[in-house]
Amino acid sequence: MWLTDELLFSFQRCHRRAYLDRYGDLEYCDAPSDYLLKLRQDSLAHRREILQDAVIHEADYPRSNWAAGAETTLTLMQQGVERISRGVLLTEYRDGVMLVSCPDLLVRHPGESVFGDWMYVPTDIRLGKRPKLDYQVMAAFHAYVLAAVQGAWCDTSWLMLRQRGPYAVDLVDLVPRMEEILYACAEMLIAQREPEVFIAHNRCDLCHWYSFCYGLATGDRHLSLLPGVTPSRYVYLKQMQITTLEALAATPVRELEMLPGFGPAVAHKLVHQAQATLNQEALLNPSLSHGALLELVTHRRLPTAEVELYFDIESAPEQNVVYLHGVLVVDRGQGHNTFYALLAETPEDERLAWNQLMELFQRYPDAPIFHFCPYEVQTVRRLGELFGPASEVVEDLLTRFVDLHDWVTQVALLPVESYALKAIARWLGFNWRDAEANGAQSIFWYAQWLQTGDRAFLESILRYNEDDCRATHCVKDWLVAFITEKVQEIQADQGH
Incomplete structure (x- = not known):
């Protein structure tokens, strides 16, 4: 089973997306929106701009043929070429899972590796302006797989960001965090354990599984569709077996007030939000007293x-x-x-x-x-x-x-x-x-x-x-x- 960097990146943002990318029926995928296509075009243009002035050896292999790509990349690394683009790095992980890393660029540096007195350092080219955590985790993943291939760890892994330029990722801090995420992703894929639907519009809106997941959520009137029900709060609601609108609407506020991340204001708001949604009517915000409303x-x-x-x-x-x-x-x-x-x-x-x-x-x-x-x-x-x-x-x-x-x-x-x-x-x-x-x-x-x-x-x-x-x-x-x-x-x- 292939566990690619792209799949691991998806897992960070949504466990369910990674699962569906591996096991889902592609007939249920949404076509990419015009905006998403634009982002992809912009990303490719940014990558071309970064790479255009350097002398680079491009690993040539059939699309998604990871084994062929890894063999071509290894040959170039053994030759000691200065820069490699479209490289593929493979290593065995556990229980038949093979890790696939495709850094945008591998750059030769002085050092000791299985190849001789040189080693390679990975660079990921990202359209974002900030070194977001999920970008850094992926940079750590590239370094992790690369270390297995070349028999040596590089000191850092690099992000090339739009308008900001190169950013050095602290591998000492990021590799342990990446390993936890990697282990959880592999566990899910090996067990073929489908994660529950959870709609978070800030993460889901551009996902190609959005319509499929949203249809399931609306059919079940899932609590993630309720404003204020965050993933962390939903964990506690599930522990209390509060998983429906009816149950939440009928829950005494005092039972929620002491939960982590709730408090009186959130508890009141969630219960009354469930009541408003259940009855399809607008309610006066319960946190606003009559006196406060008149004063406002x-x-x-x-x-x-x-x-x-x-x-x-x-x-x-x-x-x-x-x-x-x-x-x-x-x-x-x-x-x-x-x-x-x-x-x-x-x-x-x-x-x-x-x-x-x-x-x-x-x-x-x-x-x-x-x-x-x-x-x-x-x-x-x-x-x-x-x-x-x-x-x-x-x-x-x-x-x-x-x-x-x-x-x-x-x-x-x-x-x-x-x-x-x-x-x-x-x-x-x-x-x-x-x-x-x-x-x-x-x-x-x-x-x-x-x-x-x-x-x-x-x-x-x-x-x-x-x-x-x-x-x-x-x-x-x-x-x-x-x-x-x-x-x-x-x-x-x-x-x-």
Whole structure:
């Protein structure tokens, strides 16, 4: 049985993904999204850029024929060539498991090995900007297999990161951690033990098994679909045999309060979140007392003005460019609304789009600016530092910003799988015109526009961003009505 570096990398992020990659029915795999294909293309381009100026011997072998690749690589290492790309390293592990390591680059260094007075050091080329732990674990895996092949340990293993350059991985620290992960992965594969479904959107959304696993989870109404149920908390819920919505909704809060990672606030929220989901109704956040709600409404107030602005940003992190500021101007007095797309058609136009945004905000100096999540505030601060105006002007502008995500999560518990804009707005009945559109797709569309000049990609971005702004407006109107209703109920009770 082959245990490849790619399989081990998947195991770090999701045990179930690694299992399905080995034993799953490929008919249930999702086709890669446009954004994922873009990431793969970007990764290949980054790899070519790193390797283009070096004299490199490429190991030549039929695709996925690991034995042939290992034989070719070993011959090159015995010859003592300076650099080897597409190399394959094999070693026997345990119980018939063979480890397969394919570092992007093997570089010759002085040292003692089975080959003579030289040895090799592995380098992994990664598109990421940070030396994330899973990258470092893989670098340690390459060094581990390489040590078995060349009969000697190298001092370090290297990551070549985008924009950061080379990063030395501390093998003393990482190899023991890698060995624990490797052993667990091999145990799962040998036993053919299928891990339980657990949906974590931050890890699952780009996985090719997502639709398959999500279908199983929704069919079982799995607790991982409930906001706040993290993998670590789920372990404790299972130990208490709380594995269904009904069971969690009926659990006394005090039984959860003392569990590690819970506490009173989390326990209250999880039980009531289960009740909201089970009954498909919005509930007042139990952590917010009646007095606190009245004080929140009195002192902070969710503003309703004659003119309101709804703001959403599109950006490409890889290029570090904000390419669109979308603003929906809602004029309640005139009874109409207008969408403004302040677009940087090229990255060089980023300053122009920013200046247009500042002019639009100045045109409505008293209008509150609604957005969803902190990203807009963070980006406005960053672009203000980059392009002006003065920081005090930007900070004054930011006093008009209202984060609706903050308001929703403080005030309400909703029957949704996450408190992202799409989940909430869709629960309210709002639909995006492009059903599959999302932030990642927008990044792909912008890259395609820059590459092809086809304005259809720009139109898709503008349509998606406008829908985001209108969805934010939808959430705000619902939230005002919800708060008003709850305040009236409290005041009526107090009146009695």
